[in-house]
Amino acid sequence: MKLSKMILGTLREVQGETELESYKLMVRAGIIRKVASGVYNFMPTGKKIINNVNSLIKNEMEKMDSQEIEVSQFVPFESLNQCNNKENNSTDTFEIVDKSQKKFYVGAGFKESYIEIMKNEIKSYKQLPVSIYSIQKRIKDETKPKFGIIKSKEFNELQCYVFYDDSVEAEQYVNRLCEVFNGIYHKCGIDFIKTNSLKFFIKHSLGEEGMACCEACEYKEDLEIAKCALREKEEDDMKPLNKISTPDTRTIDELASFFNTTPEYFVKTIIYKINNKIVAVMVRGDREVNETKVKSSMGYIVSFELADEDMVRYATSAEVGFAGPINLKCDTLLVDEEITRMRNFMVGANDTGYHYEYVNYERDFTGIVGDFKKITEKDKCPVCGNSIKIKSVMRLGEIANLETTYAENMNAVFLDKLGKNKPMSIIEASINVDRLLALIVEQNHDENGIVWPKSVAPYEVIVIAAVFKNEEQMKAAENIYNKLRSIGIDVLLDDRDERAGVKFKDADLIGVPIRITVGKKISDGKVEFKLRNNDNVEDINISDIEEKVLSELHKN
Structure with missing residues (x-):
C-alpha cells in the first residue's frame, strides 16, 4: 500500500478522555476514531490489525479442530426462556421488536444460541466431542464505557464451546483450551497471568478488577472469587445479650x-x-x-x-x-x-x-x-497461609466448565452408549478481541508510539524515501516496495511529499516492525535497515534486502 493513497490521519497529540496510552496512541496512529462514548470506528490500519489478530486466533483454534461458525445477532426471546431467562432483566442487552411484534435480543452473545445449534445437530455419543467457535461483533449497553475500546458498547469477541460426553474428558479439553489461549497471548506479545479459576489477566495500575496473589505458592485468583483463610475460632465465654x-x-x-x-x-x-x-x-x-x-x-x-x-x-x-x-x-x-x-x-x-x-x-x-467476603491484604493465602498481595488487573479472557447445567435447562441431550438420553457437558471460553488489541498496545509501546508484534502489525515493512524530490531515492524505494510485495511481504511505501523527520515519526507511531530508508547512500547501493523494537540502524546492500527481511520476520 502506498501511504499517499491511504486514509491515515496521524495526530501529534490527543485530548483527554482517558489516561490510557493505548487509547491515545491508537487515535494518534489513525487506528480508531470515536463515534460516541463507547462507540468507535476502526480505520484501515485498525481493520488490518483486527483481521491479523482474528487470523492468528483462527490458526490456534484450528489446532484443536474447533470449527468456525457464524451465529445470528438476533436471539429470540423465547430461546432464552429455555434457560430460565424468562424474566431476564439484564440492563446491558439491546432489545428490539420487529413489525410482527416478535421480541429479540441483539448482538448479546448468549450461550443459548450455540447450545441450540448443537442441540439440533448432535444426536449420538459418536458425534462427540465437538468444538465450535465464532469471532463476531457483540453489542453491550455498557453504562460506563471507559478506556476506549477496552470497555466499549460493541466489540469483536471470540466465543468457543466444547461439547463432550464423558466428564473425565473435561480436564483434557480445558488444558487444550489453555494451550490455545497461551499460544494466542504469546503470539500477540502479551505478558499475562492465568488464575486458578482459568481467568486470564494483565497487571495494570488502572485495572478495574483485582487479583489475589501469593508469591510463596504462586496462588493467583480473581479477587471476586478468591477465598480467605479462616482465623482460629474464638473460645471466649458467651456473655448475655x-x-x-x-x-x-x-x-x-x-x-x-x-x-x-x-x-x-x-x-x-x-x-x-x-x-x-x-x-x-x-x-x-x-x-x-x-x-x-x-x-x-x-x-x-x-x-x-x-x-x-x-x-x-x-x-x-x-x-x-x-x-x-x-x-x-x-x-x-x-x-x-x-x-x-x-x-x-x-x-x-x-x-x-x-x-x-x-x-x-x-x-x-x-x-x-x-464465604461472602472480599479477600484483603490482611488475609493469608488460603493454600499455604503466607501473606498475599492484591494487584490491579485487566481481563483478557476466561475458560469455564459449565458442566451440564445449561444443557439440562435447554434439553440438549444425546443418546449414550446404552441408548439413554444424556445431557451434554459444555466448556465455554471467550476473548474480547478489541480489548486484546488495546492491551497489546498497553504492553508494547514507547515514547515514540506503538511497537506492534510482527504477528499482528498492520504492515510488516515500511519503505521510506528520505527525499521526495530525489528521483533516484523515489525510484529505488518503489523498486524495493514492488520486490517485497512480489514475495508476499505486507509492505507500506511512504511516498508522501513530506520531510524525512515527519515520515520517521509516523513510522514509529504506527509501529511497523521493519523500516527501510532509502537515503543518500543509495548511490553506493546501500539503504538503512532498522527494527522498530530497537535503536540500531544498519546499512545493508540493496541486494540483501529480501533475505534480511525474511530472516527478521521468521525469527521468534
Whole structure:
C-alpha cells in the first residue's frame, strides 16, 4: 500500500478522555476514531490489525479442530426462556421488536444460541466431542464505557464451546483450551497471568478488577472469587445479650469511634433485593461484601440490587444504619463463615439508635453460612497461609466448565452408549478481541508510539524515501516496495511529499516492525535497515534486502 493513497490521519497529540496510552496512541496512529462514548470506528490500519489478530486466533483454534461458525445477532426471546431467562432483566442487552411484534435480543452473545445449534445437530455419543467457535461483533449497553475500546458498547469477541460426553474428558479439553489461549497471548506479545479459576489477566495500575496473589505458592485468583483463610475460632465465654443505646452512630467507623475500638469487633448487615426477595448478608465490620460470591450462592439471578431505604425500613423496622440479624424480616440471611467463629460481637438492633452487644451465632440467630467476603491484604493465602498481595488487573479472557447445567435447562441431550438420553457437558471460553488489541498496545509501546508484534502489525515493512524530490531515492524505494510485495511481504511505501523527520515519526507511531530508508547512500547501493523494537540502524546492500527481511520476520 502506498501511504499517499491511504486514509491515515496521524495526530501529534490527543485530548483527554482517558489516561490510557493505548487509547491515545491508537487515535494518534489513525487506528480508531470515536463515534460516541463507547462507540468507535476502526480505520484501515485498525481493520488490518483486527483481521491479523482474528487470523492468528483462527490458526490456534484450528489446532484443536474447533470449527468456525457464524451465529445470528438476533436471539429470540423465547430461546432464552429455555434457560430460565424468562424474566431476564439484564440492563446491558439491546432489545428490539420487529413489525410482527416478535421480541429479540441483539448482538448479546448468549450461550443459548450455540447450545441450540448443537442441540439440533448432535444426536449420538459418536458425534462427540465437538468444538465450535465464532469471532463476531457483540453489542453491550455498557453504562460506563471507559478506556476506549477496552470497555466499549460493541466489540469483536471470540466465543468457543466444547461439547463432550464423558466428564473425565473435561480436564483434557480445558488444558487444550489453555494451550490455545497461551499460544494466542504469546503470539500477540502479551505478558499475562492465568488464575486458578482459568481467568486470564494483565497487571495494570488502572485495572478495574483485582487479583489475589501469593508469591510463596504462586496462588493467583480473581479477587471476586478468591477465598480467605479462616482465623482460629474464638473460645471466649458467651456473655448475655445486651441492647445498648448508640445515638447517631450508623456506620461502622462511627461505632468504632463511639466505643473506642476497631471495626473488627462489629458485624454489619447489608440488605439486598435479589429476585424481588429480601436477602441480608452479614460480614465482619472491616470487610466488604463480595457480591459475586453472593450471586453464586443464590443460584439463578434475575435481578440484583441494594435494597432502597423503604425496603430497609420494612426489613428492620428502623432507620437506615441499624440493621442486624435478630428479628430481621428477610427471606434469606447469608452469614459469612468468619462470623460463626467470632464471640461476643456487636450488631444493629433493628431499632433506631440501638445496637446489640455480646451477640453470638446460633445462640442469637442462624442463617445460611458461606464465604461472602472480599479477600484483603490482611488475609493469608488460603493454600499455604503466607501473606498475599492484591494487584490491579485487566481481563483478557476466561475458560469455564459449565458442566451440564445449561444443557439440562435447554434439553440438549444425546443418546449414550446404552441408548439413554444424556445431557451434554459444555466448556465455554471467550476473548474480547478489541480489548486484546488495546492491551497489546498497553504492553508494547514507547515514547515514540506503538511497537506492534510482527504477528499482528498492520504492515510488516515500511519503505521510506528520505527525499521526495530525489528521483533516484523515489525510484529505488518503489523498486524495493514492488520486490517485497512480489514475495508476499505486507509492505507500506511512504511516498508522501513530506520531510524525512515527519515520515520517521509516523513510522514509529504506527509501529511497523521493519523500516527501510532509502537515503543518500543509495548511490553506493546501500539503504538503512532498522527494527522498530530497537535503536540500531544498519546499512545493508540493496541486494540483501529480501533475505534480511525474511530472516527478521521468521525469527521468534
